[in-house]
Amino acid sequence: xxxxxxxxxxxxxxxxxxxxxxxxxxxxxxxxxxxxxxxxxxxxxxxxxxxxxxxxxxxxxxxxxxxxxxxxxxxxxxxxxxxxxxxxxxxxxxxxxxxxxxxxxxxxxxxxxxxxxxxxxxxxxxxxxxxxxxxxxxxxxxxxxxxxxxxxxxxxxxxxxxxxxxxxxxxxxxxxxxxxxxxxxxxxxxxxxxxxxxxxxxxxxxxxxxxxxxxxxxxxxxxxxxxxxxxxxxxxxxxxxxxxxxxxxxxxxxxxxxxxxxxxxxxxxxxxxxxxxxxxxxxxxxxxxxxxxxxxxxxxxxxxxxxxxxxxxxxxxxxxxxxxxxxxxxxxxxxxxxxxxxxxxxxxxx
Numbered sequence: 001x002x003x004x005x006x007x008x009x010x011x012x013x014x015x016x017x018x019x020x021x022x023x024x025x026x027x028x029x030x031x032x033x034x035x036x037x038x039x040x041x042x043x044x045x046x047x048x049x050x051x052x053x054x055x056x057x058x059x060x061x062x063x064x065x066x067x068x069x070x071x072x073x074x075x076x077x078x079x080x081x082x083x084x085x086x087x088x089x090x091x092x093x094x095x096x097x098x099x100x101x102x103x104x105x106x107x108x109x110x111x112x113x114x115x116x117x118x119x120x121x122x123x124x125x126x127x128x129x130x131x132x133x134x135x136x137x138x139x140x141x142x143x144x145x146x147x148x149x150x151x152x153x154x155x156x157x158x159x160x161x162x163x164x165x166x167x168x169x170x171x172x173x174x175x176x177x178x179x180x181x182x183x184x185x186x187x188x189x190x191x192x193x194x195x196x197x198x199x200x201x202x203x204x205x206x207x208x209x210x211x212x213x214x215x216x217x218x219x220x221x222x223x224x225x226x227x228x229x230x231x232x233x234x235x236x237x238x239x240x241x242x243x244x245x246x247x248x249x250x251x252x253x254x255x256x257x258x259x260x261x262x263x264x265x266x267x268x269x270x271x272x273x274x275x276x277x278x279x280x281x282x283x284x285x286x287x288x289x290x291x292x293x294x295x296x297x298x299x300x301x302x303x304x305x306x307x308x309x310x311x312x313x314x315x316x317x318x319x320x321x322x323x324x325x326x327x328x329x330x331x332x333x334x335x336x337x338x339x340x341x342x343x344x345x346x347x348x349x350x
Contacts, residue, residue, distance in 0.1 A: 008038035035059030175213030184230025
């Protein structure tokens with residue numbers, strides 16, 4: 001069965017030329033003349049890959065990618081941007097939003113075919129590695145190990161890769177499920193009225209994001225972004241809800257997770273309100289240290305993210321880190337920080 005390709009391009013000549021080349025290569029191809037029409041077509045045909053122009057009327061390519069990423073069914077479709085602009089800022093924005101590749105117009109036939117074939121092959125490899133068919137949830141009734149069943153569901157769910165600085169979900173988005181971090185690190189932030197970031201959480205391997213969405217039936221309450229290249233598993237909301245109803249022990253574990261999150265937020269508020277700059281930074285570094293793998297004791301975090309986590313200005317963070325280094329509390333090289341005296345950091349006076 002031939003692979004389905006959707007081409008979203010407002011220039012009729014370019015669109016028809018791409019369709020003709022791909023059809024000659026035995027792909028099943030459909031075209032859309034603008035972003036709005038393209039999004040509507042995606043949900044109808046669920047293509048294997050999407051080629052999309054950036055600058056279009058109705059809805060531009062960034063808007064198309066944003067809308068597709070909000071839907072778990074379409075968010076994993078390989079996405080290639082077509083752009084007449086080779087400016088680095090345009091390409092970087094597209095890749096940070098989750099595009100898999102880009103082609104700069106004009107491109108020749110082989111560039112087009114190689115890009116499509118390469119992305120489809122990578123998708124097949126990922127599917128083979130990560131995906132297995134899910135059993136129907138009614139089969140859970142005969143089982144008695146709810147937590148084991150949750151682990152099984154996670155193992156059999158498809159995962160999704162997020163590039164560094166790519167947004168996973170935005171504050172206020174409708175909660176479509178629970179995210180589990182398979183690899184990498186994710187931060188959650190809230191924006192103040194003046195645009196400053198406050199980091200509300202840092203998540204590493206085996207951490208869950210969106211527990212409040214499941215238990216309180218609320219939208220996401222902050223914005224989640226990948227701090228580094230990361231892999232996450234999305235468990236759909238309806239699947240989790242059925243699991244919680246069948247297994248009280250699973251519900252108990254998630255309530256425990258939520259209560260721990262609330263306790264951490266309370267501690268963070270107290271820290272921001274009453275503790276000195278040195279104490280706030282020391283506690284933030286210790287929090288990050290606890291999340292580190294023993295094999296890699298270095299804390300890798302930008303000054304901006306560390307400032308957002310501690311509720312401080314970036315300049316203050318840099319100055320205080322220099323003080324800590326002079327005092328022999330830490331060592332720092334670029335964005336990598338190593339804690340040398342954990343005992344004294346823990347005893348830092350307010």
